Amino acid sequence: MKNNREKGMSILEAIVASVIVGIGFIGIFQMVGYAVNSIDVSGERSKAGHLVGMIAEGVLGYKDTYVGVSANDEKKLVFDNGEAFMASEDSRKKCTKFVQYYANLGYTEDSQVCGSDTKTASDVTSGIDISQCSTTSKADRKALYKDDGDVWGATSAAGNQILKWKAILSEDQLLKCRSEKDSKSIKMFEMCRWTRNNCEYTNDNVFDQRMYIGRIQFNLNDGKKRRFLYFQADYEPKYQTVTGGEPLEGMGE
Numbered sequence: 001m002k003n004n005r006e007k008g009m010s011i012l013e014a015i016v017a018s019v020i021v022g023i024g025f026i027g028i029f030q031m032v033g034y035a036v037n038s039i040d041v042s043g044e045r046s047k048a049g050h051l052v053g054m055i056a057e058g059v060l061g062y063k064d065t066y067v068g069v070s071a072n073d074e075k076k077l078v079f080d081n082g083e084a085f086m087a088s089e090d091s092r093k094k095c096t097k098f099v100q101y102y103a104n105l106g107y108t109e110d111s112q113v114c115g116s117d118t119k120t121a122s123d124v125t126s127g128i129d130i131s132q133c134s135t136t137s138k139a140d141r142k143a144l145y146k147d148d149g150d151v152w153g154a155t156s157a158a159g160n161q162i163l164k165w166k167a168i169l170s171e172d173q174l175l176k177c178r179s180e181k182d183s184k185s186i187k188m189f190e191m192c193r194w195t196r197n198n199c200e201y202t203n204d205n206v207f208d209q210r211m212y213i214g215r216i217q218f219n220l221n222d223g224k225k226r227r228f229l230y231f232q233a234d235y236e237p238k239y240q241t242v243t244g245g246e247p248l249e250g251m252g253e
Helices: 011-061 098-103 118-123 157-170
Strands: 077-080 083-086 183-192 210-220 225-236
Touching: 011 157, 011 210, 011 225, 098 157, 098 183, 098 210, 098 225, 118 157, 157 183
Parallel strands: none
Antiparallel strands: 077 083, 183 210, 210 225
16 A cells, blocks of 8 residues: 655656656757757858859959969050050960950960969969868968968969969868868850850850850768859950941851
């Protein structure tokens, strides 16, 4: 018979209560782990969005800058039929603008660097397409702009932009690199209506000489999350030099 004067819980009641409390704590711990991981992924996506926007703004801001041309070289530029050349160079090497240079890195004749910025020509030989995580430790990383008092970057603004993006995206300084499925790429596509050497895509809706479309894409979180942006990077207008019934130069080619 139950002793009415006995106070407290029985062993069975204590065990049941402990199990209930344990189940609650297990659920809380799982929720905390999920919340921490979700915050981390959300933070990486937010940083990727800001970084994509920063790069796009950099492309648009430097689209009229000639690659390889330093501040001193700008005074030596001469223009012929809308194209820039270095007056001091006997070969009359054509100076290309930022977007055109980047889009034609795979074509030697359209991606030459004029001016005195030789670092851009030697270090920037291909577009930014980082498909694997860097193995360089944080202690061995070079400073972004200076290293032991020496200038790290190029001497031209356009060259500095490319080298800066490559340095930032090749390491996990801003975006974490979780696995080999994470990648970062910046590409420029050339579109035109009329046939031209090295023109990648033809589009009848393009009425300029050529138009450049930029694409920035980041694959994050073991390749499961993507952040990308398409934008019009630059264009080159097509001028009509012949009046009357004659077609524009290049039309119908």
